[in-house]
Amino acid sequence: MLPERWSRLLTAYVDGELTARESRMVAQLLQRSAEARQLLQKLQSDSDRLKALSRRRSERDLSVDVLQALAEQPLPPVVVLPARVRLKSTPGWIQWAVAAAVLLAAGAAVYLAWSSAPPARDNPPLVKRKVLPDKSVANVPVFPPDPPAVNPVPQVEPVPPEPVALAKEPAEPEPVLDLPDPKFEVFLEVHDPKQTLVLSLRELDGDHPKRLLQDLPRFPAYRAELSCADPAVALERLHAAFKERGVRLVIDQAAQERLLRQLRTNYVVYAENVTAEEVEQLLLSALGPAASHKLRADVREDPLARIILNGLQPADRDELSKLLGIDPARLQPTKPKAPLGVDVRKPLSEQTVDQLAKALKNKQAERLAIVLPYNPVRPRPAASKEVKQFLDNRQEPRPGTVQMLLVLRGSKS
Amino acid sequence: MSTDDQRLIAACRQGDTAAFGELVRRHQDRLYNVVYRLVGNAEDAQDVVQEAFLSAYQSLDGFKGDARFFTWLYRIAFNTAVSHKRRQRVIVSLDANRSRGGLPEPLDCSEETRPGYALEQADQERLVHEALQRLSPEHRAVLVLKDLEGQKYETMAEILQVPIGTIRSRLHRARLELRELLERLEA
Numbered sequence: 001m002l003p004e005r006w007s008r009l010l011t012a013y014v015d016g017e018l019t020a021r022e023s024r025m026v027a028q029l030l031q032r033s034a035e036a037r038q039l040l041q042k043l044q045s046d047s048d049r050l051k052a053l054s055r056r057r058s059e060r061d062l063s064v065d066v067l068q069a070l071a072e073q074p075l076p077p078v079v080v081l082p083a084r085v086r087l088k089s090t091p092g093w094i095q096w097a098v099a100a101a102v103l104l105a106a107g108a109a110v111y112l113a114w115s116s117a118p119p120a121r122d123n124p125p126l127v128k129r130k131v132l133p134d135k136s137v138a139n140v141p142v143f144p145p146d147p148p149a150v151n152p153v154p155q156v157e158p159v160p161p162e163p164v165a166l167a168k169e170p171a172e173p174e175p176v177l178d179l180p181d182p183k184f185e186v187f188l189e190v191h192d193p194k195q196t197l198v199l200s201l202r203e204l205d206g207d208h209p210k211r212l213l214q215d216l217p218r219f220p221a222y223r224a225e226l227s228c229a230d231p232a233v234a235l236e237r238l239h240a241a242f243k244e245r246g247v248r249l250v251i252d253q254a255a256q257e258r259l260l261r262q263l264r265t266n267y268v269v270y271a272e273n274v275t276a277e278e279v280e281q282l283l284l285s286a287l288g289p290a291a292s293h294k295l296r297a298d299v300r301e302d303p304l305a306r307i308i309l310n311g312l313q314p315a316d317r318d319e320l321s322k323l324l325g326i327d328p329a330r331l332q333p334t335k336p337k338a339p340l341g342v343d344v345r346k347p348l349s350e351q352t353v354d355q356l357a358k359a360l361k362n363k364q365a366e367r368l369a370i371v372l373p374y375n376p377v378r379p380r381p382a383a384s385k386e387v388k389q390f391l392d393n394r395q396e397p398r399p400g401t402v403q404m405l406l407v408l409r410g411s412k413s
Numbered sequence: 414m415s416t417d418d419q420r421l422i423a424a425c426r427q428g429d430t431a432a433f434g435e436l437v438r439r440h441q442d443r444l445y446n447v448v449y450r451l452v453g454n455a456e457d458a459q460d461v462v463q464e465a466f467l468s469a470y471q472s473l474d475g476f477k478g479d480a481r482f483f484t485w486l487y488r489i490a491f492n493t494a495v496s497h498k499r500r501q502r503v504i505v506s507l508d509a510n511r512s513r514g515g516l517p518e519p520l521d522c523s524e525e526t527r528p529g530y531a532l533e534q535a536d537q538e539r540l541v542h543e544a545l546q547r548l549s550p551e552h553r554a555v556l557v558l559k560d561l562e563g564q565k566y567e568t569m570a571e572i573l574q575v576p577i578g579t580i581r582s583r584l585h586r587a588r589l590e591l592r593e594l595l596e597r598l599e600a
Contacts, residue, residue, distance in 0.1 A: 011585040015559055017566050043588050046595060049541045050560035055442075056449040058459055063437035065459075066466045070430055264496070 002035055010036060014043045112382075196310040212280045212309060219311030220333040221403035222279055226307050231267050231408035232259055235371065238269060238406070241285045242369055245278060247271060251371040252379045252386045265376070268323060269406040271369035273395055279404050283307065312405055320405060323372050325381025326391065333403060368393045374407065418482045425473055433473075437466050440483060444490055450557045451494045453546045461497045465490035480571060487572045491554060544594040552587035559584060 002010075006029055012018050013026050029036045197216055213222070228234050239249050249269070251259070258265040274282070312320075314328075321328040370390040372379045381387045417439070424432035441462060448465070449458040468489050469476075476485055545553055554573060558564045570577045 007589065008581075008585045011588045012581060014588065015566070015581070015584055017581070042592055046588065046591055047560050049537065049595075050545070050556060050591075053450070053538060053541060053561065056446045056455070056458070057442050058445045058462065059455070060459075061438065062441045062445070062459065062463055062466065063434040065463050066437050066470075067430060067434045069463070069467055070433070070470065262496075 002033070002039060006033075006036060007039065010040045010043060013040065014047050196308060198306060198308050212283060213276055216309060217311070218276070219402065221312035221317075221405070222276070222309065223312045223316055223405045223407070224279070224283060224307060224309050225407045225409060227409050228306075229410065231265060231410050232262065234408050235259070235267055235269070238282070238408075241282045242271070244285065245274075245282065247274070247367045247369050249371055250368050250386045250390050252373065252384050254377055254379050254384070255371050255373040258373055258377070264410055266374045266410060267408040268320070268372045268374045269369055269404075269408065270320060270324070270372070271367075271404045271406075273367055273398055273401045274404050275401055279402065282404075312403060316405060323374070323379060323381065324370070324387055324391065325384075331403070333397065366393065367395075369404075375409075415482075419478070422473065422476065422478075422482065425470070433466075433470055436482075440486060441466075443483070444486060447487070447557055447562060448490055448494055450542070450545060450561060451491070451550075451553060452497065453542075457497060461490065461494045464497065465493040468493060484568060484572055487558075488574070491572060495550060540595070540598055544591055544598055547594055548587060548590055551583055552590060555580060555583045556587050556591065 009018070009022055009026050009029065012022065018026060030040065195217055197212065226234055242249050255265070255267060317331050318328050321331050324331075368390050370387060372387075379387060418436065421432045421436045421439075425436065444465065445458055445462050448461045449455065452458050452461055465486065469486055472489075476482070545556065548556070555569060558569045558572065564572070566577045566580045569580045573580065575583075
């Protein structure tokens, strides 16, 4: 078999894009290698067959449809980046006034964001705050309701019936300037390749990954990065998988809006108090053979879909804390005391009623996971009801549980 | 960029939608052919081309004129095709699975596939088309741009917004993968 560097030269030859030096190398190669000559002949033939494909033409004049669409549905005004030429034509004092106004607005926004941020909580509240129903877009279901489960997981708290999904808005053309930018992301880095598992999602079809985490060290917190064509589809799969395990996904409002508008977005999902086994089960049931046929079809069609698993690094924790708007120390995994958070080595009398109540509350509280937009937009945690709800609902870590961060990234981004 | 395109774009910017209609007529056939090979069927190709033209109209003020209009239009169409493909993926995959069981169905009702057309040539075309559709979108895109459109690496890099080295590398893998697929389909 020809070495890759030679086959690369041959394909570039077929492309007609060789330098003079490369052309000489190809000529020498063809002189001495029958295999190279044979491959080149086949590649050239394939290229000719592609070139010979008939030219297709639309059966109808598309200009009629386009003009009709323009007439029926006036498009929103064009968004153009501020042009320097225009600024030059404005008087100087206007530019200064605009700059001052922007600075004032930014300062006010920062002040409001800080002043409305949830106070640091060393001790989470005993009573979970009641979240009032909201008719805004924040409560619009972004995923269709799931069919009833055959063996539903018993819920500790009654779950209100899910509202019927609203019809999705017609897909808007995606703004080109709004695409995810890799430079924007911190989660891109893999810190230790030796402690990292990279798996194509197609491999999940086979018997190989019965245990995803078995080849990895036991981490107190895991980071899973899913690269796939459409993070929104992956999020839908995860939504169902989390739900099956009694974990409710709380989706930040900005993320909901992007899901509803079908805008290309990378997302972050963060959960606590899940066991390593649950992490495996979540990923496998969301993406593996157990996933529904419809969803698996999507994965099979996406050759770039892969998952990267490793431990959560300090830099990841810092980034996550920024997304949640909290101090990174609050995300440090703490050592669980004992089941229910009660220190069984001490007599009960030494423990406060509050601690016991908190422990019992933790046992019964609903487990939440938060979904945040990551790229090209980020959440505004101080203004996000969903982030607040998630933080208010945080519980003491139970023994054997881990933190789980999942980054859903579009492979085209 | 041709002076006709320049004139029509200027008219569009003044709000002349008829001028945009003329732009569509000038470029629709070429764009449709490329998109058809990308998305694999006539219906989707029409949707994507229409959507691409609407997107182009919407962002016409952002077109600086430093690239050719058609290159710019390509870029929009490729982005539109990718997102359209995502939305349609499940349906497409089910259709693809169904068609793999038997002979591929006629691709559309256009002139080339009507009864009476040289069968051998039609079969060859279907085979190549099917192989093309089984490639990943990235590989399909570079082959379409190179072999069907005869674009240079540099222009392809501009359209697909990736480095030239990536284009060359993708074409290398795409050609080898296409070879394998054709061998398998012909076996």
